[in-house]
Amino acid sequence: MARKDKKEEKLKMKMVRIYIMGKEYKVPEGLTIMKAMEYAGYRYIRGAGCRAGFCGACATVYRKEGEYKLNADLACQTTVEDGMYLVQLPFTPANKATYDVNKIKADDKTLVNFYPEIARCVSCNTCTKACPQELEVMDYIQSALRGDMKKTAELSFDCIQCGLCAMRCPAEIAHYHVAQLARRLYGKYLMPKAEHLEKRVNEIKRKRFDEEIGKMMKRNIEELRKMYNARDIEPEEEEEPKREGD
Amino acid sequence: MHPASIQGEKMEVAYYPGCTLKTNAKDFEETAIKVFELIGIEFKELDKWYCCGTVYSLATDNLMYRLAGIRNLIRAKEEGYEKLLTLCSICYNTLKQANLMAKSDKEAMEKINAFMDEEPDYDGSVDVIHPLQLIDKKFYEIKERVKKPLNKKYAAYYGCLLLRPKEVAIDEYENPSIMERLIEAMGGEAINFPLKNECCGSYNVAVNREAVIERTYRIVLNAKKNGADGIITSCPLCHFNLQEMQKEVKKIHSDFSGLPVYYFTEIMAEAFGVKNEGR
Numbered sequence: 001m002a003r004k005d006k007k008e009e010k011l012k013m014k015m016v017r018i019y020i021m022g023k024e025y026k027v028p029e030g031l032t033i034m035k036a037m038e039y040a041g042y043r044y045i046r047g048a049g050c051r052a053g054f055c056g057a058c059a060t061v062y063r064k065e066g067e068y069k070l071n072a073d074l075a076c077q078t079t080v081e082d083g084m085y086l087v088q089l090p091f092t093p094a095n096k097a098t099y100d101v102n103k104i105k106a107d108d109k110t111l112v113n114f115y116p117e118i119a120r121c122v123s124c125n126t127c128t129k130a131c132p133q134e135l136e137v138m139d140y141i142q143s144a145l146r147g148d149m150k151k152t153a154e155l156s157f158d159c160i161q162c163g164l165c166a167m168r169c170p171a172e173i174a175h176y177h178v179a180q181l182a183r184r185l186y187g188k189y190l191m192p193k194a195e196h197l198e199k200r201v202n203e204i205k206r207k208r209f210d211e212e213i214g215k216m217m218k219r220n221i222e223e224l225r226k227m228y229n230a231r232d233i234e235p236e237e238e239e240e241p242k243r244e245g246d
Numbered sequence: 247m248h249p250a251s252i253q254g255e256k257m258e259v260a261y262y263p264g265c266t267l268k269t270n271a272k273d274f275e276e277t278a279i280k281v282f283e284l285i286g287i288e289f290k291e292l293d294k295w296y297c298c299g300t301v302y303s304l305a306t307d308n309l310m311y312r313l314a315g316i317r318n319l320i321r322a323k324e325e326g327y328e329k330l331l332t333l334c335s336i337c338y339n340t341l342k343q344a345n346l347m348a349k350s351d352k353e354a355m356e357k358i359n360a361f362m363d364e365e366p367d368y369d370g371s372v373d374v375i376h377p378l379q380l381i382d383k384k385f386y387e388i389k390e391r392v393k394k395p396l397n398k399k400y401a402a403y404y405g406c407l408l409l410r411p412k413e414v415a416i417d418e419y420e421n422p423s424i425m426e427r428l429i430e431a432m433g434g435e436a437i438n439f440p441l442k443n444e445c446c447g448s449y450n451v452a453v454n455r456e457a458v459i460e461r462t463y464r465i466v467l468n469a470k471k472n473g474a475d476g477i478i479t480s481c482p483l484c485h486f487n488l489q490e491m492q493k494e495v496k497k498i499h500s501d502f503s504g505l506p507v508y509y510f511t512e513i514m515a516e517a518f519g520v521k522n523e524g525r
Contacts (some may be wrong), residue, residue, distance in 0.1 A: 094313045123296045123314035125364065142296045146265040170310070 016082040032222050033060055033075040034084060047090030053077045056160030059089040059132075059167075072130040072164040092163025094174035097181065106185035108147025115178045118145050120171035127165035127175055133158050136166045144178050152179060153186035259375075260327035261289035261319060264337035265297050271334070277511040278333050280379065280520055285387040287380060289331065294321050300336060301449070302343040309357055315344025316358055319372045320365050323438040329373045333511075335481035339407040342374040342414040376408060376416045378424045378480060378510070381431075388431045393519035395433025400434055400522065401469035401477045401505075402426050405484045406445045418523040419443075425478060425510055432517040441468040455491075459498070462491035466505050478510045485509065 014029040018036055025040040034048060049055035058075035065083030075088060097114040104110060110116055118141050127137035140155035156179030167173040203209070216224065267275040279289050296314050303311035318341060322330040332338050348355055349370030359367040381388070402425030405416075412419040426436035444465055447458035459484050459512065466488060469477050479485050492504040515521040 120312075121297060122299065122310050124310065125313075125317070125362070129364065138296070139294060140340045145297055146268040150266065185272075 014085075016080055018080050018083075019085045020084070021087055026137075027080060029080070031080055033059055033062070033073075033078050033080055033084075036080045037075070037086070037088070047088050048076070051076045054160060056162035057090070059092070059162040059164050060086060061164075061167075062086045070168075072168065073132045073164065079130070087165060089163070092166050094163060094177060094179045095164040096174065101182070101184050101188060104185070104186060106149055106189040108149075110185060111147065111149070111152070111178055111182055113146040114181060115144075115174065117171060117173045118178060121145065121173060126168045126170065127173070130168040131166045132162060132164065133160060135159060140179055141173060141175055142183075144182055149182050149186045149190055152182035156180075156183065162245060195245060253375070256288070256293045258290050259329055259331045260322050260325065260439050261291045262295055262298075262322070262330050262332040262337060263291060264332060264334045264340065264438050266334055266336075266482045271325050271413045271485070271509070274333060274482060274485075274509040274511060277509065277515040277521070279515040281391075281511050281518055282377060282380075283390050284518055284520070285384045287377070292321055292325060292330075293317075295322075298332075298337040298340040299344075300340065302340045306354075308377070309354055309361070312344055312347060312354070312358060313362065314483045315341050316348060316368050317362065317365065318368075319345055319348065320362075320368050323368070324366075324370045327372065329375050331375050331441075332512050333377060333480065335376075335405060335407040335479075336483060338374065338376045338416075339414060343411075345370050345372060345374050346413055366510045368382070376480070378408070378428070379416050381424055385427075385431055388428070388514075391518045392432050394517055396429065396513060396517050397433060398463055399435045399437050399473050400473040401439040401474035402429060402510075403439070403465070403469070403479045403484060403488070403507075404443045405479065405481050406443065406448075407481060410445055423466055425480075428510060429478070429513070431507065432514065434513070434517075437469070437472045439464050439469055439472055439474070446481075446484045450470060451483075451487050459491050459494045462488055463499060463502065466492060466495070467502070470503075470505055474505060476506045476508055476513075478508050478513055480510055487508070 015026045016029050018025055018027055018040075020037060020040060020042070023035075027036040027039045031039060034044070034051065038044070044058075047058055049057035049132065051058075053074055053076060056074070060073055060075040062071050062073070062078075063069065063085045064071070064081060066083070099114060120139050123138060123140070123142070125138045127141070128135070128139070129138050135158060136155050140152045143155065145150035156176075159176055159179050161176045161180070163176060166173065166177075169175065216227075217226070263275060282289060295318055299311055299314035302315070305311070319330065330341065332341060347370075348368055355368070355370075359365075368412075402422075404422050404425065409415045409417070409419040409422060416422070417424045420443070429436040433497060441464065445461065446465065447461040452459045466477070477488060479488070491505040492502075495502050496504070512521070
């Protein structure tokens with residue numbers, strides 16, 4: 001009985017045609033590209049990760065029937081449409097510079113020295129159009145070219161390193177690697193240091209909390225639970241009244 | 247800080263810096279912003295801008311190299327500007343020629359507009375200007391601002407990119423005189439300088455240094471023989487070639503003694519008494 005219901009449900013389900021590397025399949029409407037490929041019988045060994053749009057492993061390129069435009073997106077985030085031509089890009093063969101971030105300087109020539117290809121940018125904007133995160137990719141490459149580390153780091157902050165920008169670039173720039181170097185340098189050398197963090201790390205190093213931790217380690221789970229529920233929650237200092245007044 | 251005797255309109259103008267002004271030619275940008283503000287012209291840097299493309303491509307069928315110029319002009323228009331000012335001679339030339347194409351080559355613009363389908367169509371309506379073109383209008387303000395008259399002899403070096411092709415020239419393309427007028431307005435003497443519009447050799451410095459060394463020798467020697475104490479320019483690449491290649495010239499011609507090379511805004515800052523101020 002249950003089986004029959006399922007079958008009927010399947011019959012009612014609207015199916016769409018997709019082309020995986022040129023071969024036609026019929027898959028249920030509403031699936032993501034990733035699930036549709038699995039439905040069609042493909043098994044992901046590479047090119048799949050978090051399945052939630054964060055890891056950047058499932059770069060995919062597709063074109064819709066009757067359109068000339070190539071679209072780039074993440075397979076786990078994009079729903080199949082009737083007449084989609086699909087291919088997966090599990091890896092991008094882009095050059096990655098080798099460096100020891102502790103030994104390099106963050107000046108206005110660092111990025112272009114490690115990635116001289118950025119000087120080949122002609123402002124075609126294809127990278128920006130390819131980005132599934134909707135970043136202003138061309139703008140951060142242009143910032144990198146003029147040595148603006150802060151802007152490059154900020155504009156590229158949400159990059160998930162899927163590599164689609166690099167695959168579409170006529171100037172063969174490895175955008176996402178350039179941006180990663182910029183963020184590393186910006187974080188290490190240019191961003192203001194968090195003083196409270198340094199203070200706390202020093203306290204830990206001076207073993208200020210060791211005794212307390214040692215005591216806790218000896219307790220059983222029930223005691224820990226009680227302690228947790230009865231813990232002091234520190235009142236917010238100073239800022240609290242200000243916030244209420246906002 | 248100065249008497250309110252300075253009249254004339256205050257104006258704001260959209261400013262396109264270009265990559266070099268943010269890196270190797272920071273002195274040029276810093277002095278320019280400062281001295282032009284003193285004569286009532288405020289530079290408003292575009293929110294978004296891209297490398298100009300470095301050289302205007304002479305291959306008429308390769309439109310890919312025209313995209314950067316046009317896209318910068320679209321940004322200026324988008325921000326509501328009808329004029330776009332840039333300091334670097336190379337950026338000026340590239341953007342000016344890109345706009346010239348936008349106005350005159352319909353077929354090319356159809357292709358470019360179709361390719362840049364994420365942008366509004368561009369019609370060539372942003373006028374690209376060089377700050378030297380504003381000098382004549384600000385003569386009075388310049389003279390008023392001079393605290394330390396220059397009292398030196400300068401060779402005004404234009405190079406090619408402010409003058410060629412003649413359609414983009416900021417002045418008489420065979421015998422320009424804007425920079426000479428600027429020098430004289432600030433109490434300096436502009437020397438007669440026949441090689442003021444000779445090419446410095448440009449990017450050949452990367453592939454054919456000997457040619458640039460030879461040119462530097464001829465140009466600097468010509469300025470020197472005509473009595474110059476220094477050379478002024480508006481081009482970071484001319485500045486680099488004429489300044490840096492003098493060391494190489496000395497290796498070949500031991501009797502050669504060089505000349506300092508300045509951006510025209512540096513001698514303005516000097517005359518206005520604001521050089522190295524706030525740095």
